[in-house]
Amino acid sequence: MTTDTLGGVARRRPWISPHALRRNLVAWIFMLPAAALLVVFLTYPLGLGVWLGFTDARIGRPGMYVGLENFEMLWDDSVFWLSVFNTVLYTTVASLLKFALGFWLALLLNEHLPFKAFFRAIVLLPWVVPTVLSAIAFWWIYDAQFSIISWVLIKWGWIDAPINFLGDVANARASVIAANVWRGIPFVAITLLAGLQTISPSLYEAAALDGATAMQRLRYVTLPLLTPIIAIVMTFSVLFTFTDFQLIYVLTRGGPVNATHLMATLSFQRGISGGQLGEGAAIAVAMIPFLLAAILFSYFGLQRRRWQQGGTDR
Amino acid sequence: MSSADTTARAAGDSGGMRYLDSLPRRVVTVYVPLVLFVFVLLFPFYWMAITAVKPNNEMTNFNQFNPFWVVAPTLDHIRYLLLETSYPGWLWNTTLIAAAATFLSLIASVFAAYAIERMRFSGSRQIGLGIFLAYLVPPSILFIPLALMVFSLGLYDTKFALILTYPTFLVPFCTWLLMGYFRSIPFELEECALIDGASRWQILTRIILPLAVPGLISAGIFAFTLSWNEFIYALTFIQSSENKTVPVGVLTELVRSDVYEWGALMAGALVGSLPVVILYSFFVEYYVSSMTGAVKE
Structure with missing residues (x-):
């Protein structure tokens, strides 16, 4: 536990010390559940949604890349x-x-x-x-x-x-x-x-x-x-x-x-x-x-x- | 000092410059508008409740019966709802899904908020900002890609589809709220614990969490309400009647194209609102603090 106490001192050093590294590691483990949920169910779908906008996907059929076709269609709609x-x-x-x-x-x-x-x-x-x-x-x-x-x-x-x-x-x-x-x-x-x-x-x-x-x-x-x-x-x-x-x-x-x-x-x-x-x-x-x-x-x-x-x- | 002077001072101390306004003036500028606001804001609930206990013949006969009142109240609509539809099942599904999603989100948010607010790891500020931005991503632009994912993960038409997708709006909200609460806990307490040899885990469970109980309650009931009220994901990811939640069930199963069962619909709306209203009535202060906290932080 002494490492954590020293963490405050180690933080001020310009290079990444082993203490800071360990501190970061613990922090990232703490972040993991939230990060995993958000990356899988928020960031990825957001990207997938943008990608889908450029495909002709239908329910039950994976789409092909069609470029701006959807947007051109919407433009005239x-x-x-x-x-x-x-x-x-x-x-x-x-x-x-x-x-x-x-x-x-x-x-x-x-x-x-x-x-x-x-x-x-x-x-x-x-x-x-x-x-x-x-x-x-x-x-x-x-x-x-x-x-x-x-x-x-x-x-x-x-x-x-x-x-x-x-x-x-x-x-x-x-x-x-x-x-x-x-x-x-x-x-x-x-x-x-x-x-x-x-x-x-x-x-x-x-x-x-x-x-x-x-x-x-x-x-x-x-x-x-x-x-x-x-x-x-x-x-x-x-x-x-x-x-x-x-x-x-x-x-x-x-x-x-x-x-x-x-x-x-x-x-x-x-x-x-x-x-x-x-x-x-x-x-x-x-x-x-x-x-x-x-x-x-x-x-x-x-x-x-x-x-x-x-x-x-x- | 005369007694009138003292009362004026007392009034001035308690109500600002209120003593400058006369009573008739206050009635016109404050009470009348306030009563109008309360009337308009509450009327739909009154209408919901009165329709839920109104027999069908009174409901459509405005000439003989005053629509604002009910002559012979009946429990037929509620009985029909509870015994002849899948409504009890929807209530159970909604409770289960909301509770599970809230629990999952709270756990993830406590760790994330603590790490961002107190561990100051490299990139914590950016992650904090990212969490705020995630809160602003609306379900209306996520439901199509999520539907595709839910389908390919084999979760379509299961409760897990909702339990796993609700955290997309619950985790950012809860994390953001808890960050504010953790910030208000003095650093010194943690430092003392560190000197006494406590680990990060012990600090979190023994010191921070007990002190953050009001924040946890705020985040928890708020998240529960948000999950209870969620509609677009539940509408998109659930197909079979036995897995539906209350809002989707009422809208898709009780509304038939030929004839509207207004009594049953209103009873369904009323019974579906009651759990959150009861929860709300017990925790008003927590609701207000989480709502204002989310914008103020």
């Missing part, structure tokens, strides 16, 4: 471009709404409230429950004949006939976005609340003494201090919204006339249901540039946060 458009629309609108409403809810929960812990616990429920199961509840809420929303609106005299929530292009898009926002608000609200709670009240008091209105305090105190955590939360939110699959699969399966097909659902439809693994993989590969952009954004968000906290960029 109006359904693919529609799915790209839908994904961007879905992500943009849902993320903006999630941020606005989630931020508002976080500000409300940051107030001095009775039963604060209880409210916070309840608010997180939509996020805890399996998406597919809550989506099934939304399916019933959006029923063409027996929708509770239609019933209430008819009762109030706002509309005459039940709304066709999932059968009409614009309605279907709005409906799936609403369901996604419903599920995403708690995550944004609770994480932003955690950020809000770290802001010292004395800053608001100082701003108020200097004559800042509530709106100005929000704009010039809360927002700047919260920017780093907003960047990270929204990156996660954008990432998960962009790759969403479950909600669409339950509510519309991409319909009506592909108006709500996202890239992920189209990839599943072509790759698994249709058996064209190569084409499905090519659609998944086409998502990667968007994801990389989001990840880079997140990476720089993290860097900035350390710097703002007075830490060093490790």
Whole structure:
């Protein structure tokens, strides 16, 4: 055990000493289970997926390398471009709404409230429950004949006939976005609340003494201090919204006339249901540039946060 | 000092500048929006629950029965679900798969997080970053190649297909979370143990793990919930009814094209949500800390 004690000294030497070597060896043994799982079931499939995008593999038949054929086919495929458009629309609108409403809810929960812990616990429920199961509840809420929303609106005299929530292009898009926002608000609200709670009240008091209105305090105190955590939360939110699959699969399966097909659902439809693994993989590969952009954004968000906290960029 | 002054100070100390707002103003700016938020966020659960106990004739007859309430509650849908479908089997599968995947991921993550955070081996920083990036790889781009792998490994339509693939999103998350917890444990404790002659293994099991129990609980219940809620892998890798998980089973077996059994569907959604909701209600603080921890670290 003396070797470990000396490890701290050995580490500073420029060459790799036997102590450091042994220390590395133990560390690598500790890393082994996680590394093995991730390399076999994450890194390798990621590479395999990219490779599959360049083949004509089908279910039950190993594919041949076909170059860019899949991508050329997708380039001329109006359904693919529609799915790209839908994904961007879905992500943009849902993320903006999630941020606005989630931020508002976080500000409300940051107030001095009775039963604060209880409210916070309840608010997180939509996020805890399996998406597919809550989506099934939304399916019933959006029923063409027996929708509770239609019933209430008819009762109030706002509309005459039940709304066709999932059968009409614009309605279907709005409906799936609403369901996604419903599920995403708690995550944004609770994480932003955690950020809000770290802001010292004395800053608001100082701003108020200097004559800042509530709106100005929000704009010039809360927002700047919260920017780093907003960047990270929204990156996660954008990432998960962009790759969403479950909600669409339950509510519309991409319909009506592909108006709500996202890239992920189209990839599943072509790759698994249709058996064209190569084409499905090519659609998944086409998502990667968007994801990389989001990840880079997140990476720089993290860097900035350390710097703002007075830490060093490790 | 007058008593009014003292109360104002007390209020100021406990609630920031709250004393500047009048009550009616607070009702409009805080309570009304908050109640609206809570109503919208909870309504689907109420609707799920009320439909699950509603007899079919009430469900489709809005003229005679108010849809928001149930006149003659029935357990028929739940009885049908538990006795005439494979639902109990799906519940068991989901529990087993989620527990096994969580256990496997926790073990791998504890070792990995300890090594990255405390052993400072060459390349540990890069590996830490790699783990974070792995967390950002979504299942939606992995399921096609994984399906191919699962098939060629002979795991298709078995529980092992899911137990082995769920760690792809659980291990990065748990490792990332545990790294944060290990970081908060003072270095000095380890140094004392090293001087007293403890091995790395002893330090981990006798000192670090007991201190990191809250972190382990956070990571564990969170991982369990993520596995319970997983859908796309379960949909792709499982075919036979007896191996399905709850989300896949409810969607693919209870939904028939001709007529929708809304009562049974809602009962299935409700019963399938209950385990995670119960788990959540016991460990709210751990959930919140793991959720905020994952973004804050």
